[in-house]
Amino acid sequence: MNRTTRTIAAAALTAALTATALASCAPSSGSDSGEKTLNVVFWDYGPAAQTGNQATADAFMAANPDVEVSLTPVAGENWGTYYANVATLIASGEKPDLMLISGEGAEFIHANNLALPINDYLESDPDAAALVDDIAPGLIDGFTVDGDIVTLTNAWNNMVVYYNTDVFAAAGLEAPSADWTWDDFKATAAALSKDTNGDGTTDQYGFTWASNEIFPGIMPWVANAGGNLTSDDRCEATVDTPEVTKALEFLKGLIDEGIAPAPMPMSDVFTRFQNGSIAMFGAGRWPIGTFVPAGFTSFDIQLYPSDETYKTVFGGSGYPILQSSPNPDLAWEYQKFTVSPEIQEQYVGTPEAPGDSIPSLRSVASTISEVGVPPVSSDLFYSSIDDHDTLVPYPAPAKYSEFESTVLRNLQLIFAGETTIADGLTTLQGELDPIVACS
Incomplete structure (x- = not known):
């Protein structure tokens, strides 16, 4: 659709x-x-x-x-x-x-x-x-x-980080702690990213996020950067801000440095997490409804890493x-x-x-x-x-369906490198203003 x-x-x-x-x-x-x-x-x-x-x-x-x-x-x-x-x-x-x-x-x-x-x-x-x-x-x-x-x-x-315990063990890494920072997270994800078959291309990534949902996608990072996509009353778009920019710069950096692939649908994340080609991803409790019945239990969870302070979106x-x-x-x-x-x-x-x-x-x-x-x-x-x-209040304006599709479409362009973060967020802000505005 x-x-x-x-x-x-x-x-x-x-x-x-x-x-x-x-x-x-x-x-x-x-x-x-x-x-x-x-x-x-x-x-x-x-x-x-x-x-x-x-x-x-x-x-x-x-x-x-x-x-x-x-x-x-x-x-x-x-x-x-x-x-x-x-x-x-x-x-x-x-x-x-x-x-x-x-x-x-x-x-x-x-x-x-x-x-x-x-x-x-x-x-x-x-x-x-x-x-x-x-x-x-x-x-x-x-x-x-x-x-x-x-x-x-x-x-x-609420959003937590899932990590593959077998992949961590193979890399000689200890389980992440609740007080880890963005820098700690990036170092861990980098240590888990590798070219396993020697063809010169990364095929095991430290982290990825969902391309088809805002909630387990960018929102935990935006929240931890102190921002949101709308005002608390959900009547104003707030994407063209330093906080949202900081979150997207961090995530885009993971892609550019070969620590994360381009975002993918959550169903693909599940598959690649279970086969070990993705070491960490973010979600709520729902993945276990897929993992455990399939016999996959080599995972645990941790809170999202904090920026200046810990925030959670639920x-x-x-x-x-x-x-x-x-x-x-x-x-x-x-x-x-x-x-x-x-x-x-x-x-x-x-x-x-x-x-x-x-x-x-x-x-x-x-x-x-x-x-x-x-x-x-x-x-x-x-x-x-x-x-x-x-x-952090979840950004859910009255016209949520149009809001969500607009955000996801513009994020795809940003993460694919088809527009800069600054230009992409300026465009997104302009498109969201009439969608979010309360009558």
Whole structure:
């Protein structure tokens, strides 16, 4: 799907969902009749998404035998294209009760008055207080827009560095420490980069990053440089800044010095990390859902290296109730169920079949290491989210699909050397200004 198609699709999604939201202002026949059905849309990024959503739906129906949960998978290369692809579904007449979103989608559905805020539910439901007390405040804030809480976070990821322990051992390198710096990181990555077959071309690289996503791509480096791609209110683009320039100069330098190849899709990163031709890469918890079932466990994680100070960027997911839902109270029960210990334990998984996200409940996330689910250093995931001083808001403006595609397209030109960093960021700033500007 090209940029123009994504933009048209996003506009269609807004129009279609807004229309259904307006229609829901009238009395709903489904609500009046007490209809016990729920339609849940989710991003079908792979087998784990399908099995995870089905497990949640099955557990909810088992606990509520009079409810039928209908799951609607929607494909997408990333969160942005998923949102765009939902347009076709909504335009065809579907009216989901809940729609799985990430933090990137909170501003979008709020700006278009598509989500039913859950503030009243949190205040009136006696079960809600215990859940909220067990969730890091940053995960609540991540889905709060203008005081409206769009959804509870059911699962989340923050960015860590994965390293291949076999490759480190073969190079005689010790595991990286939590206080490593950018200089330490570069020296380590350089020591892991080599021409293994003597043909004069590097074929084992110390590090790479995803070309098809911002989150596990440039964002950890931008955050650690003290910058962001948008202002905190997500109404201004902030890419043409010294902080973003510093991050891109560091990453481009890794490419120019043969320490990193050109960025590649995350699926390719996974393959090359497992075969040892990539020693390190950045991601959240989701890679273990691919690695461990495939029998690959020669890895561990560490926090990203710090620049002048350590910063982390995180993203979560949740199931907001749509304004068009004919059964909002039932939809709230489903949203709440996704944050129940029963479902959160499924996100932990087992040593043989680990989950692909971090549970939002502190009490459940702490069991990852206790039940022996890889990686060894899994406690690093949750330990960073409770410290608000380290959190950087994820850049997720209302027009996220267009924002993401614009950023990725311009970054490709920069990292390919087709434009300078200075000129590329100036161009990107100009293209993002009208996309990000709040009305």
